[in-house]
Amino acid sequence: MTTKNPEIIVECPKEYLLKLLTGKWKPCIFRYATQGPVRFGQISRLLPEATKQGLTNALRELESANIVERRVIQEKPLHVEYHLTELGIEFIPIFNAIEALHMLPTRKQADQK
Amino acid sequence: MTTKNPEIIVECPKEYLLKLLTGKWKPCIFRYATQGPVRFGQISRLLPEATKQGLTNALRELESANIVERRVIQEKPLHVEYHLTELGIEFIPIFNAIEALHMLPTRKQADQK
DNA sequence: TCAATTAGTCAAAAAATTATGACTACCAAG
DNA sequence: CTTGGTAGTCATAATTTTTTGACTAATTGA
Numbered sequence: 001m002t003t004k005n006p007e008i009i010v011e012c013p014k015e016y017l018l019k020l021l022t023g024k025w026k027p028c029i030f031r032y033a034t035q036g037p038v039r040f041g042q043i044s045r046l047l048p049e050a051t052k053q054g055l056t057n058a059l060r061e062l063e064s065a066n067i068v069e070r071r072v073i074q075e076k077p078l079h080v081e082y083h084l085t086e087l088g089i090e091f092i093p094i095f096n097a098i099e100a101l102h103m104l105p106t107r108k109q110a111d112q113k
Numbered sequence: 114m115t116t117k118n119p120e121i122i123v124e125c126p127k128e129y130l131l132k133l134l135t136g137k138w139k140p141c142i143f144r145y146a147t148q149g150p151v152r153f154g155q156i157s158r159l160l161p162e163a164t165k166q167g168l169t170n171a172l173r174e175l176e177s178a179n180i181v182e183r184r185v186i187q188e189k190p191l192h193v194e195y196h197l198t199e200l201g202i203e204f205i206p207i208f209n210a211i212e213a214l215h216m217l218p219t220r221k222q223a224d225q226k
Numbered sequence: 227t228c229a230a231t232t233a234g235t236c237a238a239a240a241a242a243t244t245a246t247g248a249c250t251a252c253c254a255a256g
Numbered sequence: 257c258t259t260g261g262t263a264g265t266c267a268t269a270a271t272t273t274t275t276t277g278a279c280t281a282a283t284t285g286a
Contacts, residue, residue, distance in 0.1 A: 018211070022135045024244070040263055051245055056264065077262050078252070090214055097210040101203055137274070153233055164275060169234065190232055191283070 020065045021091065025050050025058040029082075033068055034092055037081040067091060133178045134204065138163050138171040142195075146181055147205055150194040180204065 021027055028047055032038045043055055050058075059082060062068040067088040071081045134140055141160055145151045156168055163171075172195060175181040180201040184194045 018135045018140055022132070041261085044263095051247095052264065053246085053266090054244060057244080072263095077254080079262055080264090093213065094207060094210040097207040100206065154231085157233095164277095165234065166236090166276085167274060170274080185233095189284085192232060193234090 020062075020067060021094070023058060023061070025054055026062060027095075029055070029058055029062065030067065030084075030088070030091065031095060033082055033084045033088065034095070037071075037083045039082070040080055043082075062088075133175075133180060134207070136171060136174070138167055139175060140208075142168070142171055142175065143180065143197075143201070143204065144208060146195055146197045146201065147208070150184075150196045152195070153193050156195075175201075 021030060025047060029038070029043055032043060032046060040055065040059075043059075044050065044052065047055070059068065059070070062082075063070055066085055068082045069085050071083060073079050073081055134143055138160060142151070142156055145156060145159060153168065153172075156172075157163065157165065160168070172181065172183070175195075176183055179198055181195045182198050184196060186192050186194055
């Protein structure tokens with residue numbers, strides 16, 4: 001039984017991969033970024049419950065995973081834009097698959113914890 | 114500016130959803146389960162680094178999210194099988210999208226943390 | 227009766243994630 | 257020269273997740 005049953009052989013790098021997109025704010029930030037470059041303050045206004053620190057952490061993680069790129073824009077009130085990278089763009093189908101689910105809960109449902 | 118700029122409107126129930134499939138062991142367990150019913154000890158052997166408690170937690174979470182179903186099999190050495198539910202099956206495309214990524218890291222890479 | 231296999235439970239500790247609140251630095255307008 | 261907007265940092269605290277190590281309980285075989 002121990003030697004006979006070959007058992008299922010599947011590696012599990014999904015853990016690592018999913019980590020890139022999970023956490024309290026990363027999924028949201030990622031999705032915003034798929035719609036075009038986003039700015040720090042903009043994200044902050046979209047996610048009023050998030051603290052600056054929380055957003056900074058999330059953005060830095062996405063950045064170091066090479067999913068988003070941080071660009072300082074040398075304009076009037078000097079701001080920062082976050083863009084999806086090529087790699088980031090490759091992640092979009094994952095989110096599309098998530099959104100294709102029937103049972104996608106509403107924000108309210110998700111909050112009822 | 115506050116009233117003018119419509120900003121991007123996207124809800125973010127993805128956080129909730131991704132949570133169902135994340136954590137240290139849930140992604141792996143889920144993927145094993147997509148290949149057919151899995152038993153507790155089998156998972157434990159596939160993921161030798163995981164503790165019983167860790168696996169139990171993960172399984173209970175998947176169960177209470179209605180992603181897997183726990184079935185006690187009344188046979189010789191009385192065991193337990195975990196099956197994907199209908200809802201669980203709906204999650205498969207998400208994993209397929211993940212696995213379709215070019216940069217899927219190997220276990221080794223993922224472990225180099 | 228002792229040991230092994232099945233599949234866990236439990237309380238506590240450790241580790242990882244997230245939040246808090248204060249502070250920084252640049253630039254522009256009043 | 258003070259306020260407001262940009263985008264953060266920092267040390268610490270609270271919370272959540274995961275691990276540790278001991279223990280349970282039913283059944284089977286020696």
